[in-house]
Amino acid sequence: MEQAQKPTPKAGTLSVMATDKADIAEAKASFSDLYRQHASRVYYYLYARVRSVAEAEDLTSQTFITALENYYKLKDPAKFVPWVFSIARNKANDHYRERYRHPVERFDEDLQVNHELSSSTLQMERMIELERLISALKPVEQEYLRLRLVADLPFAQIADILKQPENRIKKSYYRLLERLQAQVE
Amino acid sequence: MEKHTPFEEEIRQTYHLEAMDSAFSNKLDSELRKRELSLTARRPKLTWQWSYALAPLLLAFALLFAVGPNRVLAQLKTWFGYAPSGGFVSDTGSIRVLAQPVSQTKDGVTVSIKNGVFTNDRSTLEVSFENVPASAHFSQNFGKPVCEEESYLLLPDGTQLTGYDSFDAIPADVNEAVFVLPCIPMRTLGKAPENWQLSLKFIPAPDDFVVYPVSIPEPQVNLEDKPGAEEAVKAPAETQDGLPVKDIIEILAVVEKLDAWVLGFGYKTPHHLEDYRNNVDLSVVDAAGNLVPHSYDYEDVGDLVNELFDLNKNNTEFYYSGLSAISIPKDNYTFPLTLTEVVNHIGRIDIPRDQVLFEFDAGTNPKPGDVWEINQTLDLGGYEVKVLNAFVTNKVALGYCFKMDGGEKVQQVDVYLPDHWSNFGSGSGMPFDPPFIFDDCVMIDPLPKGVIRVALQQEPSLLLGRYLARGTWSPEE
The missing domain is CATH 1.10.1740.10 (RNA polymerase sigma factor, region 2, helix turn helix motif)
Structure with a gap:
């Protein structure tokens, strides 16, 4: 996975132009x-x-x-x-x-695929429960997880995307993790 | 790549990500290059003539933002009352309730709606389930489809208002609806009766329907969300009992019952300021210094905190942490009342997670009661934490615990075992008073043997300071 990087100008590459500056x-x-x-x-x-x-x-x-x-x-x-x-x-x-479709519509297919792949029953059950808990989260909480863990973005960029203060996102994210961990256990 | 804890990695795995197909990626890259070339030839420029045309629009936006906070306040003041189970009510004349409780039974399972409150602002139902077999719970049927479909209110014109027990307002001229419940939440599909439909009728609220008056006090806490405010909060001039005082408790709403005031409040915090805090206990005194009894009132006003959260969630200047509500019995207090609470301001030590902190040899037969003296001092980003010992616990489940002394500053350290799968963590929780001595545990069964490596799960909690949060309130004249 790539790391978030500031794009840098590159000699010889085409700039998408046409601003006044x-x-x-x-x-x-x-x-x-x-x-x-x-x-x-x-x-x-x-x-x-x-x-x-x-x-x-x-x-x-x-x-x-x-x-x-x-x-x-x-x-x-x-x-x-x-x-x-x-x-x-x-x-x-x-x-x-x-x-007009719910994002977890394919959830159960995924579960079954995962069912076969998991090596231990305990881990499989835990993952299935975790998937279910995540699918039941509020949309913004699901977004925290996707942006942080799937897109692998730092908090500062998530804050820019969601137009929320970074501190608030950090706090909400860590509390969400704690809650999920408690629930899955 | 961002560093993730094992639990975060677990979450990531639930998405079953697969790499993007390289053929697709290359094709899109090629398409973008073509478009990029063609775009360079035809991009229009924004000219100053356009900016003149935009000026009135920009002015309108500026005015909108300029009057924003006052309009928010004005909106809050339009609330007329607070109905338990119904939330804030802007027009008591329009309140309706359920004509009678309704229920439906299928295969021994009963779905009931005992109460309902319908206002101009929202519709709320009290939905309950009886005799749902335990075997239907999702936890008993891992891997099988779980009920995900939302319930809704079906109006006569076909409109669907989705929700679980709270829905949008029903138009005043609609006197009936059907509560449609495709399946019972959290239950495995096919394991409990499905496709429930309960007909509801609405009637005007009876004369004895309780709506308490609500007042929204003028904001008392003046924190400006701009550079410098943080310092002002961190270095207040006043002290009490040796602690700096911060006037950050804001009374957000007051519900007036016959025999008590219910105060909804929160800790007003500029968005840019860290607000991790743990609190001891709220104290309320009147102006004569007498203690004022109070209790956390969730029975009658359980939804008040949620209302306050909803009302303030879009505030771009501040947010309120620690939203809560207390009930104060009416009496001849000398006003104003002062609310105070000792607060630990908590931050995190900015050091890499996942680093191995220490290791110990658990031998060949670790068992509950075993203790290994470690007495190793760790340097966590310039702060010392002493690992006192490791021991086996079986209180909640089988696992290893680590007793640590964080001294005066490090309030908690979360650890995990990087070489072993762990079901969950546990521990003594975050202590309030230093020196901070705490346990952090990793539950794992069977117990791993031999040399165990212990690593840092997340940034350790650091005590940044302790202060007295304060707020005042007087009933409106």
Whole structure:
């Protein structure tokens, strides 16, 4: 998994141009580079939301195409990651509005797959219970887990995406972990 | 990659992530490159002419934000009362209740709705289940589909208001609805009766329906969420009983019952300020210095705290931690009343997790009662913690515990065994008074033998300071 990095300008790469400020455009990395750096995490995040490879791929495509078309609006290259994840979140939300489908619809299929893969009954049961507990969490709590553990984002970027103070997210996240741990035990 | 604890890794595994298909990834990359090239040729520029057109809109936004807090306050003041089970009520004339309790029985299982309160603001039901077989619980059927479908109120025009026991408001001209429960929550599908439908009728609330007056006090706590505020909070001028005093307890709502006031309150905290805290006990005194009796009142106003949370959750300036409600019996107190609570302000030591802290040899036959003296001092980010001993516990389950002395500053250290799968952790909890001596336990069965490595689970808790949180309140004239 890639580490969150500040995109850096690269000699010879194409800047997505056309703001009034050339220096901003120059500071930006090639969009293709950014795509390669961050596509996996965006895909993982979307997969965790829709639980379908085909739909996750579709939403990943939509996310990066939208990001490309609006990249010129992004003034601070360091904010690329929270910005692209905000787009991904919106795409996933739109997806559910259109389909009117609950994100855990495929939950049971996943459980059965996991059933066969797990090596120990105790671990399997614990994982199944954990999955059920996670699926019953509030949407924002599920989002904390996806952004932190699936997308592997630092708290500062999660704060940017969710427009919440970093301290509050940290506090909520750790309390959520404690609660889940207590429940699963 | 961010460092994750074993438990976080467990959570991550529940998503069953698989790497993105490389063919898809390459195809999308190629598509983006093509689009990137074509976009460079046709991007329009934003000109100053556009900014003139946008000016009125920007002004409107500015005004909106400028009046924001006052409008929020004004909205709060429109609440007329508080109905137990119904929450804040803005119009008592519109309150309706369930005409009569309803129930339905299938295969010996009964779903009942004993009470319902329907206001202009929301609809609430008291739903209960009886005789649901224990074998239907999801925990008895791991791996099988669990009831996930939400219940809803079905209105005559087909509108569905989803929820479990709290729903959006029902229009005043609608006098009946059907409570539809596709399946019983937390139960395995197919193991308990499903597809419940209970018809509900609404009637105006009777004259003796209780709605308590609610008042929303003017904000008393003035903290500005900007640089400098943190220092002001950290270094207050006043002290009491040797502790710095911080006026951060805000009374958010007062429900006036016939014989008591119920005060909903929280610790007002700027968003940027760390607020981990553990508290001892709230004290209430009147202006003459007399102790005022109080109790935590959840029976009549159990939803009040949730209401306060909902009302304040979108506040962008502050948030309220430790939301709570107390009941104070009415008496001839000398007002104002002062609420105080000793608070430990807790932070975390910023050091890497997962590092191995120490190890010990559990031998070949560890058993409950065994103790290994360790007496090893750890340096955790410049703070000393002494590991006193390790011992086997079987109080809750079989496991290893580690007794530690965190001295005056380190309040808790969570550990795990990196080489062994553990079911869960336990321990003595976070002590309040230093020196901080605590146990942290790892439950594991069977017990691993031989040399056991012990690692740091998460950043240790650090006592940053202790202060007296304070707030005052007087009934409105």
